[in-house]
Amino acid sequence: MSRPASTYRVQLTPDFGFAQVAEIAEYLRDLGVSHVYLSPILQATPESRHGYDVIDHSRIREEFGGASGFREMAQQLAAHDLSVVVDIVPNHMNTVNAQFWSVLKNGPASPYAKWFDIEWVDGKVALPVLGDDTPPVVDGDVLRYHEHAFPYPGHYRLVDWREGPGYRRFFDVSTLIGLRVEDPAVLFATHEVIFWLLDEGLVDGLRVDHPDGLADPRGYLERLRARVGETWTVVEKILIGPERLPDDWPCDGTTGYDVLNRVNGLFVDPAGKEPLVRLFTELTGQPSEYRPVMAQAKREVLELFFGAEVNRLAKSASCAPETVRELLAAMPVYRAYVVPGEPPPPESVEIVELAAEACSPAVQPLVREVLYGSAESIVRFQQACGPVMAKGVEDTALYRWYPLACLNEVGGEPDAFGVTVEDFHDFCAEMVPYTMTTLSTHDTKRSEDVRARLSVLSEMPEEWAAAVAQWSAAVRFDPHLDYLAWQNLMAAWPISVERFTDYLLKAAREAKTAISWINPDSAYERGLREFAEAAVRLPIGEFTERIEPFAMSNSLAAKLVQLMMPGVPDVYQGNETTDFSLVDPDNRRPVTYPRKPETSWDAAKLLVTTQALRLRRRLGGAAPYLPLWAEGEAAEHVIAFARGGDHRPQAVSVATRLPVRLARIGWGGTTLTLPAGTWRDLLTGGLHTGRIPLAHLLGQYPVSLLERHDL
16 A cells, blocks of 8 residues: 655535546646545535534535545546545534434434444433523424424433533534444444545545544554555644654554644744743733643633533542542643553553642542543543643633744644754654644644744744834733734734634634633624724734745745655645635635745745655655754754665755844854765755855755755
């Protein structure tokens, strides 16, 4: 089974389906990618813009062109030497589906009752939909409540929408019900279409969504691999800090958030931490330390959203709900990988016990139960950690504590300023060869080029503080939000009032300090819109233009590093040129093809992307990685490495980092020694070998990509 040289992520929508993907086959081939990586393709809610709300696993989505459209697309891609990777969703599906309807109608006797993780109470499952005093209405054999419909009569009870459901769900989204793919029959029924696409050679790789939600991720991946063989498979696993993917998970790696945060860190100056944190605390009144904010956010979401999950775990573990909340809030990772019936791994024991040290002594019996107790307690604890991290950290704390917002990414730690070249090389040396690498995804909080601009602020905090003071004197609204607004307005510039307002509304709702998704405030939201309108009229673009050369340097350097480092590089749709998108749905806006450069930054980024992807196709995925080191006064400002092949280097990548400080000191006599060989410089013209002055090597661009050619 082949492994991708690179992938290109496409977000399918009812407006951009299989036929539209087929139309860009030639463009993607010329770009240099080997595989087209599609968002979920099975039948979802008809109007869905993302596809993670599947309603029928037996059909390829009609809005995209159905099975025939998929086959025609795959054939067109194959004619251009392109294969297909698909995004699969084993953890959950939308509650509006035929199988769950059968369960609601027939209760535990339904042949589909085993599909879902349901808590039956007196033979009924709780459905959280009630929101007012409007009574449900009987309509023949259907019970209707507003837009909802249920079988009449049935094995369910309607409860307030703020209550948790009587089933496992995806995070706090009650319209997405958890699937029990640990049951072989359920796994086959929900994967049958995917399997035949693989069997027919129409699909060549899999991206597995949210494995942490499963009862047994390792067991699922083992059964998947037993069925699909060595098909390239990566998992959407969020790893925090030094955490690594479990060695016993049979897959090729992650979807790349661990890589994203390390590449991003290369371009953040640690010296900016103290002044930027001080500025943040002065403007917002928030604490100077992130960890207390994160802990508080996790406690809040446990109270707000996860009462049902906490109560089920407390019942299973025979402890108080408050004890469960306390331990879950202290957990630092998305999962601790304990499997019922097996001794818990020492690192898992350490993670849980260290978390317990921050709690009251009352959690100790719970610690023993979730490590060594019943299968139900172990699994439910594992499945609860991820949602608390996702909602408490990604969707709350990262919107409250943001001295430098480019650090506030999925799996990122906003108080960790900077990654050293040495640490990055060490990380690359440990990477598995076919893990995915990425800089932007459909789930990132902001695009790679927005982050490239924000990284510059770490090198010029005083100038940034002066600009913010000037803008704040002209327009202000909410101290908990304004500083986040200024960062994102500057970094996404130019941006329309509508896009900026939508971002701020989402940010305010996620932060939950003034409003939230479940507690709106029309007066606050009106004030926020007025703030956005006034802010966009300010000359923010003058500052953005001022830092543009440095931001461009960060952008091109990060792109080259990500595309040429170990792993399978992914390009998110449109990011072969500049993209200044914010969090979804902003980053899922339609993309126009072919991408045509409109600025010098666009042209340079497209050149870097194309040359790197084409070289990667020739180089092979398992090429050894060799760190290279610069010498001289500006040595810390370069990240360089060679990729090998045939026992000798085949390509050298060189990139500039921390460009603001570099501009002050210059390259001087700083040099880089290239490995032996004869080289052609793909970006800057002819070049000899040996010890090269950096000023020559990085003359026209802040990056250089060299390929060896035999004489």
